[in-house]
Amino acid sequence: MRSVHRWFARLRNFMTGRRGDERLREELEEHLSMQTDENIRAGMSPGEARRQARLKLGGAEAVREEFHGEESLALLENLLRDSRYAMRQLRKSPGFTIPAVLTLALGIGATTAIFTLVEQVMLQSLPVARPDQLWRIGGQPHCCDWGGYSQDSDGEAGNWSLFSWEAFRLFRANTPGFQDLAALQAGNMPLVVQRSSSSGLPDTANGQYVSGNFFQTLGVSAWRGRLFVDADDLEGAPPVAVMSFHAWQEKYGSDPSVVGSTYRINRQAFTIIGVAPAGFIGAKVTSWGLPDIWMPLTAEPLMLGTTARIKNTRVDWLDLIGRVRPGANPKALQAQLQGELQGWLASHLADMSPQEKAVWQRQTLRLSPGGSGFSFLRRDYSEGLLLLMVTACCVLLVACANIANLLLARGLKNRQQTAVRVALGASRGRLVRNALLESATLSLIGGAAGVAVAWAGARLILYLAFHMMERTSWIPVQATPSTLVLLFALGVSVLTGAIFGMMPAWMSSQAEPVEALRGANREVAGGSHWAQKALVIAQAAVSLVLLSAAAMLGDSLRNLEHQNFGFDPNGRYLVSLGSPMLANYKQEQLVPLYRQIQDRFNAIPGVHSVSAATYAPMSGNQNGHDIRIQGKPEPNPKDDVSADWTRITPGFFETIGTSMVEGRTIDEGDNENTRHVAVVNEAFAKKFFGNQNPIGQHFGPGSMRNTGTYEIVGVVQSIHYVTWGFRDPARAMYYIPEAQTVPFDQRDLQSDELVSQNLWNIVIWAPEHPANMFSEVKNALAEVNPNLVMYDVQPYSRVIQETFDQQNMIASLAWLFGAVGLVLAAIGLYGVTAYGVEQRRSEIGVRMALGADRSSVTAMVLRGAFGQVGIGLGIGIPAAIGAGYLMSSQLFGVAPWNPLLLAGATLLLGLAALVAALIPAERAASTDPMQALRSE
Amino acid sequence: MKPKKDVPQGTLALMVLKTLDVLGPLHGYAVARRIEQISGDLLALNQGTLYPVLLRLEQEGAISSDWATSDNNRRARFYRLTRAGHKLLEIEKRDWEQTAAIIGRFFEVKAEDLV
16 A cells, blocks of 8 residues: 555656655755754864764765655656667667668568558458357358259368258258358349439449348448348348448449439349448458449349249359357357258259269268358468568568667677776666667667558559559458557567567677776777677578579469460450340340340451350359260269360350361351250360260260260360469360250259350450550440440450469569568678678788788688678578478479579579678778778 | 664664654654664764655655744754554554564573473
């Protein structure tokens, strides 16, 4: 109690800056005169009386010190005074402070920039209530549709992550462990939106179907109006939709009258009942197609008619996410859901293919934490970000080593002064504290500058990764640092300060008072300190690893971009269209429409040929079927009988720049009146026919009764069609003509048959690269029908480049980090060598006086520098090879052990080291022996 | 001249409290003189060290101080015991007596008492 009282009094004094000096001075003065008076009364002379009084009082300064110590918080006050001192010291030597702060800003900035992204991509939860209670069904998130009753893939037992509407409703009704279970569309729904009262051209937008309890399950409430309730998600309920805050703000200028208005969405009247809160992007975190409009699941048939998936139990297209009841055990919940899945599958035995019947009992599902939703960003970017984080940390380490070196050099130069201080009675603790405080101050200033660097850096990374500036869509990642990022920067600053401050602090504590007596200019230890050399060695090693990693990643990117994709991207353009259904076309009008578009595009000057496809190569989409070959037995459940497929119009192979291997291509003669034909790729021929000639053979999708559907009329070169799996062998694929449709009696096949007649991509071959392709194409399309939706026209080289955006970002940043690391290491080497030369000036002078010539002095200095670099390489080369193995999953066509690249990196480092060491070596060589000796 | 003893650590505060208790409000010099007097000039007191102790006691709330005029018309800072100070003195006194009693017993004890 008393000590608390006392502490508060001290704190008050400290805060108010109150000093009792005046009071003490007066009291002591008073005390002295009283004692003097008394001494005079006792018979002393006035002078003697005062002297005796003083003696009796004791050392006034000691009393004052003690009084002040009693008065205030001495420790804190000293700390403040010391940091003010550190600031003053730093301000006084800008030649040291500015490079140090810049170096730190680069190091801390790089780390913080990467962390800005790591935080948002890997750590952040959805902006919803209690995200920790959310669990989703499935492992890695998948897009978009899955067909059939087995989710086996690549021979692995099916692990369900996508579900049909029926299964969702079954789970929701029978799983009390979930407080609520919601469903959302795993893909997205392209929309055109037009306000009923307006007559302008409609806007394109992204739609997503969600269950009526979606917003409630996530615990999100409306920004304006209201969000869905279950009653909105009943068949026959009036069509309603919810708009995202982002769309409301960007497309509708935050117009409050949006809520309650009727909009024509894909020609159906919907009432917008509300706007979702700011920052809420739904439960899917992706870099493409974030929803602008949410619609209830039961609105799907309204939009898609006969191709709707909602009643089709063979189509799995929903992600499920639920709020678990507090106290419920996720393990038990998972077991229960597993049972429900089995029960649901059992109820569809009659509908299953023989293969599905064989494996349905081993279908499983898994419950995963759902607080961060279905994050495709995390799935796609976490490995790359991790790699970059490690790289940035290496840069930071090199930067730390540099600062430590600068501080060490300064500490060595000030050794004399430190020794004097110790001799005069400065406590070692105080000296160490001062040294640490100086580092901490430095690193905090560096950290503050680093936050600015991080902000700019994060913007650069977002640009590299997502081409933000060129895109109309947006991504849920910002460059602006959050509180956590700022805390991270602070933590990193303090940590780096501690790391690079340790060495100089330790040196201060080793100062010997006797050194103060040894005279100012006498050199005790020649050259640079062993700690300085060790730091340079570490820097050389780390920057070699960085450089070789950058070289490998760059090489890998080059291999990816310049591999043989099986088609010729030169002079080819990719046009992305919306479904003509959005512009009120009927199914039977599609074939003539595409013919019309193709003819019109062909008339654009400079265009050589035009062809359309459901999906063009590397457009990011893919359709697949399990197929059956006529005359071959029913495949085993474990056999892989999948093949990708697309519809094309005549002239496709020529337009995309690939060539036929055998047989004929698809031409104008393949129409609704002729037999159904298909062209297969080489991989298909090899996968299903081996050495047999596939021409004339028949196959079909789904089940044995369809085996007669298509007759193979030609074999074409394999094209790498999908945007992944570049190391895998070519995938089997078949092409069918746009003009032929087959009536299937299975609903899912029939639905695919109709949907695929929408040709989303048109490939244009214009070898001369005519100017203004975008506006030419847009105008040509508008001439056909102004209501047709076009998303983009891109040169194919750009399409390929975009496919490797992530690798490009990683490689670019690795180069950047490698370069920064190299420069920092070179500066470090320069600093240490220059310092060594400075310290050995007199020795060099003596050598030269004794006959050493310039070149031998230069060689001596260079030998010293390269000795350190050499040891650094000795450590760095094995480390670089190790790093190559660690990141082999990120490499394409580059062996982790790559002598050529390693030699290149070594050479680069050697050159930088040569430049860094040559400058001080030259200076050493131009030492004037007379002057050097005189200054001793 | 008799050899003087150093003031044992921590006892100075107790002496200050007791002095103020007995004599009422006093200024610093008077406190110093009284302590010397009471101790029969056996204690060597660096009078200056009194002031940090006074400040500490004041910050602990045991004493309070104010400027006033002394007998010989000088302005001086007078210290007086607060209620908390009285209580503190009681506690310290009891502690001290207890300690002294224990130590005393050790000195009085004889070998045969312990058999």
